[in-house]
Amino acid sequence: DAGVIQSPRHEVTEMGQEVTLRCKPISGHNSLFWYRQTMMRGLELLIYFNNNVPIDDSGMPEDRFSAKMPNASFSTLKIQPSEPRDSAVYFCASSKPGRPYSNQPQHFGDGTRLSIL
Amino acid sequence: KNEVEQSPQNLTAQEGEFITINCSYSVGISALHWLQQHPGGGIVSLFMLSSGKKKHGRLIATINIQEKHSSLHITASHPRDSAVYICAVGSNYQLIWGAGTKLIIKP
Numbered sequence: 001d002a003g004v005i006q007s008p009r010h011e012v013t014e015m016g017q018e019v020t021l022r023c024k025p026i027s028g029h030n031s032l033f034w035y036r037q038t039m040m041r042g043l044e045l046l047i048y049f050n051n052n053v054p055i056d057d058s059g060m061p062e063d064r065f066s067a068k069m070p071n072a073s074f075s076t077l078k079i080q081p082s083e084p085r086d087s088a089v090y091f092c093a094s095s096k097p098g099r100p101y102s103n104q105p106q107h108f109g110d111g112t113r114l115s116i117l
Numbered sequence: 118k119n120e121v122e123q124s125p126q127n128l129t130a131q132e133g134e135f136i137t138i139n140c141s142y143s144v145g146i147s148a149l150h151w152l153q154q155h156p157g158g159g160i161v162s163l164f165m166l167s168s169g170k171k172k173h174g175r176l177i178a179t180i181n182i183q184e185k186h187s188s189l190h191i192t193a194s195h196p197r198d199s200a201v202y203i204c205a206v207g208s209n210y211q212l213i214w215g216a217g218t219k220l221i222i223k224p
Contacts, residue, residue, distance in 0.1 A: 108160035
């Protein structure tokens, strides 16, 4: 079975550029999560979608960050304009229908390692 | 005080040793998750439990709801178990993460 697929695996770009991270959840999973991991702050939830609808975006750092889920099999996380402090590993995870965080485990993608110079 | 505390932060052991990683939490939870993050960065969900004990191969996870405490045990540890082990609790429609325990198993 294909797991959660993220692309690109690595991205290096200059500050001010637009960055787009992509995620394909596991088929049949209706919850999708974007996380950011840094040494200083660990894993942080950025946004959570349920049935393609954003439910909790309280973790999105600021207006430079936006996320969309146009259909059940694809989501994007955009940063525009990017800044060096956005450098981190960004993970996408998905889970089956059910009460999120409570009775369904999350399946993680391999992450996108983002470096903003 | 963090809502989810893991101990120890770092643990180095010899191959074959029995490993215990602890997780204490201060909030009401609906489930507790143990995850593993390998040096390459990938995150794998190991267990999700809300009571009792679960076992998968050499890994055992227990939870005591009254004491708000969970443990992850590894029997007959192996260098390939070297990873960061993360405890996270589901509470009020959010997932609260521990800081992780970095485990190194030496051959």
